[in-house]
Amino acid sequence: xxxxxxxxxxxxxxxxxxxxxxxxxxxxxxxxxxxxxxxxxxxxxxxxxxxxxxxxxxxxxxxxxxxxxxxxxxxxxxxxxxxxxxxxxxxxxxxxxxxxxxxxxxxxxxxxxxxxxxxxxxxxxxxxxxxxxxxxxxxxxxxxxxxxxxxxxxxxxxxxxxxxxxxxxxxxxxxxxxxxxxxxxxxxxxxxxxxxxxxxxxxxxxxxxxxxxxxxxxxxxxxxxxxxxxxxxxx
Numbered sequence: 604x605x606x607x608x609x610x611x612x613x614x615x616x617x618x619x620x621x622x623x624x625x626x627x628x629x630x631x632x633x634x635x636x637x638x639x640x641x642x643x644x645x646x647x648x649x650x651x652x653x654x655x656x657x658x659x660x661x662x663x664x665x666x667x668x669x670x671x672x673x674x675x676x677x678x679x680x681x682x683x684x685x686x687x688x689x690x691x692x693x694x695x696x697x698x699x700x701x702x703x704x705x706x707x708x709x710x711x712x713x714x715x716x717x718x719x720x721x722x723x724x725x726x727x728x729x730x731x732x733x734x735x736x737x738x739x740x741x742x743x744x745x746x747x748x749x750x751x752x753x754x755x756x757x758x759x760x761x762x763x764x765x766x767x768x769x770x771x772x773x774x775x776x777x778x779x780x781x782x783x784x785x786x787x788x789x790x791x792x793x794x795x796x797x798x799x800x801x802x803x804x805x806x807x808x809x810x811x812x813x814x815x816x817x818x819x820x821x822x823x824x825x826x827x828x829x830x831x832x833x834x835x836x837x838x
Contacts, residue, residue: 605719606630606648610640610666611655611681620653623708629715637661641669644676650722651715655681655704656689664692671697677718677760681706694800699761700787701797717788722747722760737773737829740809740818742766751809761787762805765798766829769819774831776822802827 607629611617614635621631632649634640638660644652652670656663667678680693680701690701699718702711735742739752747763749756758766765786769777779798783791791798806817818830 604628604630605650605715606632607715608640608643608649608652609633610635610637610644610652610658610663612636612658613655620708620711624712624715627712637663637666637669641666644670644678645674647674649676651677651679651719653679653681653711653715654698656683656686656693664689664696667693667696667698671759675757675759677722679711679714679718691796691800694797695804697759697762697804699759700789714789718760721764721786721788735767735770737770737831738818740770742770756808758805758808762801762808765801766805766809769827769829773829776825776828778826780826782826798827 605628607624609617609620609624609631611633612635617633617635621633624631632643634643635658637658640652640654640658641661643649654663654666658666661669663680667680670676670678675697677699678697680690680698681704682689682693682701683704693701700714702714735744741750742748744767747760749758749763749766765782768782768785780791782798783789783795787797802819802821806819809818812818812830816830820828820830822828
């Protein structure tokens with residue numbers, strides 16, 4: 604049973620979401636402010652956290668920043684519908700996805716399942732998948748681990764998924780539509796720039812090629828590709 608942490612000061616909404624998630628087979632714990640929510644998120648008891656942006660004591664953006672200093676627990680942000688600034692701040696700080704409020708319990712549950720499905724490898728994948736190597740970059744899909752020239756790269760769950768898709772297709776362009784489907788488990792919505800924000804974060808963590816180019820190239824109106832031939836140096 605997956606353990607989910609709901610961090611939101613809206614008591615009625617939290618109760619409704621908790622009830623629905625429990626009927627869907629999740630073990631749910633709630634927190635009504637950012638301070639207690641961050642403490643729980645950092646306790647290593649949970650598989651995923653759902654975090655509202657607007658909260659007392661410490662807002663969701665500050666809470667996410669605190670969590671990301673020492674944990675890569677998958678995080679879904681609840682943002683006001685149409686508020687792109689909160690959305691981008693959250694993604695830049697390492698949120699795995701966002702769901703605009705007001706949201707339905709079924710919509711949130713679908714996003715939770717999609718992230719957990721990609722964050723937890725199946726028994727079949729554990730038995731069959733081997734490491735991926737692109738230049739000095741090595742990925743162990745079954746261990747959810749990435750190294751660059753022997754140094755560990757800490758990625759969020761979604762960042763890992765997206766990099767894995769690019770590595771499997773190194774040297775070839777992968778469309779944003781495919782990245783959204785394979786890396787995030789959802790269709791690419793119109794005007795959704797979450798892929799771009801995640802890619803920017805991955806670039807910063809991996810660094811550049813020895814000739815100074817980004818190792819992940821943007822191909823205008825097509826998508827992204829991971830450079831295949833040149834070794835990578837960390838930034």
